Amino acid sequence: MDSRDVAMGLMFLSQTAVGVLGNFSLLYYYLVLFCNECKLRSTDLILRHLVMANSLVILSKGIPQTMTTLGLKHYFNDYVCKFLFYMQRVGRSVSIFITCLLSIFQNITISPMNSCWKDLRGKASKYIGFSISLCWILYMVVNSIFPLQIFSKWSIKNLTKKTNYGYCFSQSGDKISESVYAALFVFPEVVFSMLMIWSSGSMVLLLYRHKQRVQHIHSIKVSPRTSPESRATQRILVLVGTFLSFYTLSSILNVCVALDFNPSWWLVNSNSLISMCFPTVSPFLLMSPDSILSRLCF
Template structure:
């Protein structure tokens, strides 16, 4: 096995080992919460949806790339390439937009009670299912080029100068214009939510700063401290800002490499650039559940319950055998 392919497999394996269990834990925790309380808050529903999409990113792309790199299994025929790249691009784009939706909703949540944005928050909560449907429809339609232009790297008869090398697959555009148009649409799809979620995070930070100044004033004046619900909102807001920062850094590198891929003349010589793009975009899907697990008390409480139940079950099993 060539050393480059081996290192490539190890990188994707590391993402798989971190991302699959991490996102699975978040999904199970919120499903248990849904089963127990028969409902989810809007922010919790968005996080659950985000974890499902991130699991698709890591599972469909990184896991399959790992298996193919170590020659354990290879689904990257023409049909497999079309399916994998389509699902990956759709779920990757949904991960971006759901992160924006989470940051925007959290921005609305920390707004003052009498703010004019309160009705917008209620609108998002009431029509969240339609928002999810719109995002799925939008990003599915924008990823259809993967079905039309993706082929296996073994199918050398369809390769062209404007093809993008993704190791086991090639995205073979019919012309340079179509390649650049598709690339520009993808960059625009990523940059718009990036700019909006950055703005939302800045607003959240301003609200948190003002709130901390108010709390200091109340404490110095003997007026008490903030409520528990306000503290929970602050913790959630800080977690969202962390997620957005992680996104902006990793997807900023990803989009920079994508622009380079679109502008460089020869992209068929090596798949290194495409591998780096996939790695950085998948890195967000792998690391974001760790941020959620550490910062979200609902996930922590579900995990503690599971951990505390295991010793009880083991003790009962030991007593029954005595």
């Protein structure tokens, strides 16, 4: 086995282990809150589903990439490849939607009473569960249309237009299928990304105006403490900024892999590493030691 494969396999193994540990730790935290009959906030419901979607991406991409770079790719037949691609697409799509939903909901929560969001503040939390459930069902149904386009290299030998993802090959469909795919996946992802950018900009502006208003009521000797809403908003802004950075880079690499039917070893593995960065680091960005300890103790 080549030394570069061993090094890359250890990188995938480390990234997968850290991602699984972080996401399952956060899920365990919410399970403890549920068992202790703690009152869960609306953002907790959103974050639970975000963790589940990110875990789906890590398990369906990190494990096969680790096995492939370590020389165990012969375990992936046609059906396994279809299932892995299906889980990756569902997890990625749901993660994008839920991150956008989290950003917009927090923007509504911290908006002033005289803003245009005042009528939605009381109604938004009522429709969060329905929106998330509809998102899961919709993407699970829509993604079930495309597994027939996924082929493994063990069962398909004579394809001329197929993209190598390391552990599986993906056949490029005709123009109609690609147009349908773009309409159902690419366009909503672009819209959700634009909404996140707009919502994040609005929250930054709101926090800046709030800081300017309260500065004059604090004396010079007393340092003002940040409110819980501001701290939560800042964590969400960091989360959204991290997501947009990794998502943009991953999308660029995905286009490069899709356009090149025989992509290089470095391009394929770099794309996989970048695509798992956000699911890996997101639970650590969401963990707040002070809030976790306070909610577990009281």
